């Protein structure tokens with residue numbers, strides 16, 4: 001089973017999301033076999049997706065439980081909205097919002113408490129420390145239920161994906177250390193998607209820019225099947 005995850009980031013309006021959903025539903029292949037498709041819109045757009053038709057992910061979660069934490073969105077709230085996955089520790093959050101390995105660990109724990117699978121984003125510089133920290137704090141079953149996404153910042157939104165052979169080497173190391181599934185993200189397109197999925201250590205794709213148009217995202221799904 002290969003994963004194809006869409007991260008809309010802070011993009012799209014309500015109307016655009018509604019058009020995206022219509023376009024996706026009317027053009028999707030009748031069977032999407034061997035693939036888990038996960039959509040990660042903004043918190044405020046999660047409710048627009050019919051829960052029966054889509055697997056949903058959030059782009060962040062509070063490191064706190066329910067309580068006096070103004071502005072936070074808890075794992076419990078996300079679970080109620082039908083969220084099964086959450087992207088954590090994206091390099092944009094590490095860079096712009098000061099997220100450390102410790103903070104990511106606390107978010108991982110909150111997510112797991114509500115049966116939400118964390119998709120932990122890592123880079124070459126931090127994957128060893130992040131995975132070792134998570135492994136030291138969680139039981140074996142939880143460790144194997146995580147997903148990691150290797151996302152080199154030089155490839156994010158630049159149109160310059162990392163070489164598939166280089167990604168394979170890093171993904172292999174991440175998999176070895178984490179015993180978990182490993183995705184790749186960074187300038188994925190319908191043209192290059194299958195090049196990455198041919199590698200045995202790469203279990204799926206995390207797509208941002210190319211997911212913003214339903215048709216393009218569907219092409220990635222189609223090509224990822226080949």
Ligand code: PGA
Pocket residue numbers: 007151155156157158159185186187188206207208209210
């Ligand atoms: P991109 O971003 O697909 O726009 O390169 C990937 C990501 O940030 O997850």
